Amino acid sequence: MTDIQPVILLSALLFTIGVVGVISRRNALIIFMCVELMLNSSNLALVAFARQWGNLDGQLFVFFVMAVAAAEVAVGLALMVAIFRTKHSTNVDELSQLKG
Amino acid sequence: MAIVQAPIPIYEDERNTVTAQDAQLDITFDQLKKLVSPRALTGETMLLNMGPQHPSTHGVLRLLLELDGETVINCVPDIGYLHTGIEKTAEGKPYMKSIPLTDRTDYLAPMSNNLAYCGAVEKLVGVDVPIRAQYLRVILAELTRMNSHLVWLGTHALDIGAMSVFLYCMREREMILDVYENVSGARMMSSYFRIGGLWRDVPSSFEPQVRKILEVFPKRVLEYEKLLKENPIWRERTVGIGKIDAVRALEFGMTGPSLRGSGVNYDVRKAAPYSSYDHFNFEVPLGTNGDVYDRYRCRLDEFPQSLKIIEQALNKLPAGPVITDDRKIAPPPKHEIATSMESLIHHFKLWTEGFRTPEGEVYFAVESGKGEYGVFLSSNGTPTPRRVHFRTPSFSNLQALAYMSKGCMLADLVAIIGSIDIVLGDVDR
Amino acid sequence: MSAEFLVFLVVALISVASALGLLLSKNAIYAAMFLILNMVSLAVIYLLLNAPFIAAVQVAVYAGAIMVLFVFVIMLLGAEKLNAPETRPGLKWQQPLALALGVALAFQALYVVFARGITAPANVIEAGPLAIGRLLFTTYLFPFEVASILLLAAMVGAVVLTKKDN
Amino acid sequence: MSLLLDVVLKVVVVLFAVLTGFAYLTLLERKFISRLQARIGPNRAGPAGLLQPLAEALKLILKESFVPSRADKFMFFLAPILSVIPALMLFAVIPFGNNDVLQLASHVPVGVLLVASIIGTAVYGIAIAGWSSNNKYASLGGLRAAAQVISYELAFGLAMIAVVLMSSSASLADIVTAQFGGGILGWFIFRQPLAASIFAITAMAELARAPFDLVEAEQELTAGYMTEYGGMKFALFYMSEYIKMIALSGLFVTFFLGGWNGPFAQEFWPLSLLYFFIKVLACLLVMVWVRATLPRLRYDKLMAFGWKGLLPLALANVVVTAALIVSGLPGYK
């Protein structure tokens, strides 16, 4: 692969799908997965740009994104479990106690 | 009852019993509420049916488990899947015809059961058993104890995942079954004991066969010890698991090694010696902590003691008859039938009607491999008993399971079931 | 059309399809499976982009750890099918609007990608574990350490959150 | 195209070899464990039971395919496949011998990482199987599997890291070459005994084999995640377990037992293949031996052992190894 344009395109598409997922789904777990998808798509872009400019910094960035994603998933899923214990649901619409 | 799918809707209307499509449920919802914690009804904890067809319930025991993760919150044993009606059947039979039935209660220790039943009837009618028969009964009862313990050890170890021990135990058990076959003609359902003595005298090959066992067994027991006693995994799985203290164990009516594991020195052989057990020198191993490991130790330490008793009995074995010569109790030798009309009459009378007993009630207990095996007989003077009851060790010991397993892990439950050594035939009768 | 591009095309189609599957699946387990597929396909693209290390880490971390956690939690909660019907009638227009905005975003992205020409890429450089590691422990040492602290904090947080108070 | 042909040919040959190996491994295990338990083992099908695997395969194939009524059908079918594929993929990076034909992808620079990622994905099959069966025993087994595999992956990876440090390469082919010097003492099992034992233990845990077979502990969970499986789908699970056994034995040999190397192996490649085969066989027999001896761990103890025992030990080992390498101790440079 020498031309990264299609890769960026793919990345953008995946990102869009992730965004739509995040705002249209109600199952918190799936929303979470869509966030992961968005992170992945940005990773893809980073790797592509790293390839473009011929240095490794982009790949390193992906590495850190992964670390952050791992931390986020750990805490997020723990939250999910805690919420599920009290509400027996992962529907984000039901998590509206903070509404005005 | 089928698996209760959680969360269970809590019915608030008149439908208090769960029926309709839950036709498989045979207890009411209210009854279920009393058995498990409220958390199970909201689906927070999981209800799990372990058994009646489950590899580690040692038969057809069913346990209704309430699990929080893998932690057992409640354990409700459900028995009766192997109910054979032996007690009731025995009420309709002359006394001697119930002996084969007793084989089938604790089917892993037939000789002990025979001994208890015969002893009870002998006590009821007041017949003396020849000393040779008593000694042979002791030898066979101790072999039976080892037989029972071997099956227990094998299955218990298999429950905890030690696979080879099971096969080694079964190998050793063969030697004892060979003795059974040699003396009685059957490997499991021996029915060898008769009221007033034994069916026949043991064959001449009996003694060398038992001597061989005496020689081989200590080594084999050592082998199990090498595999288990110091094994860290084994210790981790057993030490401190399923603890029950002495008082609580007594309250549950536990007996046998399961009770002695908690440190209570109660052994029918010592407490109320029968069948000339007081002629022999032996010790009763005791545990201290009342956990799975101590029960395991108690049983394993009983092997050498049993061997010791057998050796003493074999060395002191007197000559003489093996069954009482009271023709009213025991049928005469067959060759007498041809020559003696009296014998013929006794023979026919015993095999058709049986014998009459004095009115009254007796209780006679022996120490079987699993604990106190007691027989209660109530007689109204007819040839059939009015009431027969077997006080079986497995039943009493099983009662403690719910207590011991509270708060343990699922895997511990399996170990605890193994450690109390139940046989469902013994539980359900 | 080179063989590599062919491979890319196939994999990209798979990844878009799996992302759509994630978006549309009713069942959380299926969603997770689609996401795993998506991640594995991205790993293949990373390979095409001369990033074998990242590809391997992608599979190991995302597919091997993060998604296992997801699947584990879904199974633990039994939350895979808890997709209640739309209970908020006032939000009926929300999903179409989200889709519309998403399409708009996608078009904007397309525009940006194609409006600006991207210059020919530089030479391929070695992206093995050695090179990455060297960079990680020199230039990026501080972020690396911070990441480790972040993970530690996340770990503690997860433990605290899921601990049952007795 | 010749490249493609080459690849396809290799894959087919390896696949064939692995499948045969799996089949006979089941027989080997049963025979060996029987002997350890004073039994004989299967000996009816064919001479000395040699056709037993065939007979069993036939039986399993001919069995009725059965899906529980409330199971998730698609996942129920997918699960066995998901568990077999990673097992097979592992063979890509293992160098079987001193010949280009025998080294598929063992030169890739991220070989060790590849192993880690493949092992990491192997859990899905089991977890999905447990979930899709809609059976409480199965789901307990699936959950146990997921937790167990994740937990032991860390120590597993760290054990591999120690090897990577020793050979300063993550390519499996290089790891084999790094063990050339010093005869048998050059093997990493002698230079990295701790890493070797941790690898062995965690490998058994990853395989969910005794004494770590809680995932399918029949005494507790009847058959764990495969409670509802039968016939060919069950066979696939069975297959994946045994193929993974072979694969992880191969990895152990590669990492710690000098790989395919042995006397004259570098000059005459068939010898190298033979050595590799013998070493793998030895590892497999040890695994069977362990299964015959040890009781099963309890679930929470297993977790504690993994997290509090093996993981710190593996970490310490990595640190010590790094220190030794930096200090330039003979045998560590």
Place this chain on the structure above:
Amino acid sequence: MGLKNFFEQASKLPVGFATVLRELGKKPVTVQYPEETRPMSARFRGRHELKRYENGLEKCIGCALCAAACPADAIYVEAAENTNEVRYSPGERYSKTYEINMMRCIFCGYCEDACPTNAIVLEAREFPSGYTREGMIYTKEMLIESPPINIAATPQRTEPGAYDRPILPFPPIDTSK
């Protein structure tokens, strides 16, 4: 888990491994059943067999004591009168019907003990099996042993008065078995 404790525990493991490995050197105890059989005790309680005298007459006299003794009520005996023309057994009566329900039988040997003529013996080395319930009811034809060689099967025609009273000696009792 202390490190010392860890190694101490680990050091306990090899004993078990050695114990298991030692079995490799021993002979397996498995008996290859159909090809080889283990020796059975002389007292082995096998399938019932109805015995005959050496002259071919049946030992069973139809007294039904076995049925009375049976704890499982598995035996059904129906007796009939012998005549000199149709004689099955010495003496007055013989068993016209003799059936054992093998599904009920518990092989306790009480019938054998009760039999005054040693007619029923549990010694056949074969094991009842069948596909139908009816097939598990063994009739007299299935149970009775075949007559000695060159001796006619029952019923026999006998000299009148030869068997009005049992003239054969009472069968010897085999207590050694």
Place this chain on the structure above:
Amino acid sequence: MAILLLPILIPLIAAAINAVFGPKLGERTSGWLATLACMASFACSVVLFAQVAGQSEGGMNTNLFPWVWVENLHVSFGLLVDRLSAALMLIITGVGALIHLYSIGYMHGDSRFSRYFVYLNLFVAFMLVLVMGNNYLMMFVGWEGVGLCSYLLIGFWYEKAKNTDAARKAFVLNRIGDVGFIVGLLLMFSVFQSLNFSDVLGVGETGFKIGAAQLPFVGLITLLLLVGATGKSAQIPLLVWLPDAMSGPTPASALIHAATMVTAGIYMIVRSHVLFDAAPSSANVVALVGACTALLAGSIALRQYDIKKVLAYSTVSQLGFMVAAAGLGAYTASIFHLMTHAFFKALLFLAAGSVIHGMEHYAHNMAASHDEKHIDPQDMRNMGGLARKMPLTALTFLAGALSLAGLPPFSGFWSKDEIILAALERNPVVFALLAVTAVITAFYTGRQLMLVFWGTARTRDARNAQESGPLMTLPLLLLAILALFGGLLNFPGGLWLEHWLEPVLGAEPAAGFNVAIAILFSTLTIVALLVAFGLYRYGGRETQVKAQTGLKGALNRGWYLDDIYRAIFVIPFYALASFLARVFDLGGIDGVVNGIGRLVNTVALGARRYQSGFVRMYGLVMLFGVVAMLTWFMLSAR
């Protein structure tokens, strides 16, 4: 240069050990651990002293590590051991060790035994930081540290409200002084751009250079420093805390509130003598403050009945002597008096502690019936004739008292004599004040001696008093010897101390020895003592507790200083505070805050309709924003 840290570290570590494991160690271990730590510290000090002695000047100055390093404020964690600090270190650790030893006996049976030693060790460490720091910030750390320890020890028996009140009083008054000190330091930094002794004072390097522009500031700085010193050293106007501080354990009073901490102010002035030299008017203020304090406190001591209060006021008075000496430029005399005072006042306090201990003996051990009223064991009116009961204590107390009174062979005489001589030479007003004070000192000393030890026992407790154990008397004896011969340090013949301090303080005009003055003051002292002896031979008329009126009452109440402060500061402060709380806080601040809150509330009530609580709604709005922004970018990039 780690050895420099050792004397500080050892007691610190011991304190840490005692703090963590103290209650488990038991009294014996815990006490001896602390004592040995202090002794080890003393040993280190001796070694350092020897090293310093080997050097002609400068001492050992190290910066261990950068500490405050902001912009051009560069302060290191630095230690300086020169001749001045080495001498003080010896005093601190030496006297400290003896007091530690004494405390083992004194605190026996206390429920917070180990904690006491934690504080004591901590104090020693901080005191060493104070004298060893090579910059003002380090000094300030020690300054605050010892203040903390003092607070903790005054309130050691915090069950009694009186003690905590005293502790709080000490703390607050010290803070007032500290404010002065801090402001002085800030000013110092702005003038000199440094806080290091070497830069500010130019010690040992370039000499002291101050430009003319800086001179007024120097005056201000020195005055501010004086404020700090008045706090710590209990000078006018901040002197009232020290007498109250006597409610702490007696050994702690001996160490902190007599021998060491209260002299920190003097140390500070002496250390900064260069500045004071450059600001003569400030120096005069210092001298006057000191002299006035000396007289004021001395006069108050005349009519005190509490055995410790007398000593406390005498301490204030003696501190006044030292401050006055420092103000007069007689730094050596000041330090000399500091040292001798440390010996004899510590001795006096410890002996007084021993007396109290003896007095409590009856109440603790022999109280036959509990209905007997407990009497105050510290009130001198309840004592009398104790010399016979506790001869060793009496003898050592006598040594200390005579030293305090300034009787010729005793150490106090020599140091006081030097100060008075210096005053005579330099400032007649100060001289007059000090001279009167000296006579008063002798008088109240004599009064105390008679009331406590002479005559017959006036109470049951006094009759049953018992000599304290060797753990307590041994330090007494050692200190008595020091009190006796401490004068040799700067004996007019040798002037050893003066030569010793010369590299630090510079060459002073040699303090001569005026025989006439010496004889005059010896005589005055003897006369005053004899008068006191005569007046109080049989306990005097003051043995009955009765209302004090007139001058006597004024003296007894410490010139009503506390009451004056209460009237001037405390009551108006309370009034202001309550005014602010009622009017300003509620009306002004709360009104503004509540108003803002109400405003936000109103706005939020309107805005809450858009807070649906649906996360996906929020997400949608965010996405809308993103799309809009991107659109704008695209359009504007065109």
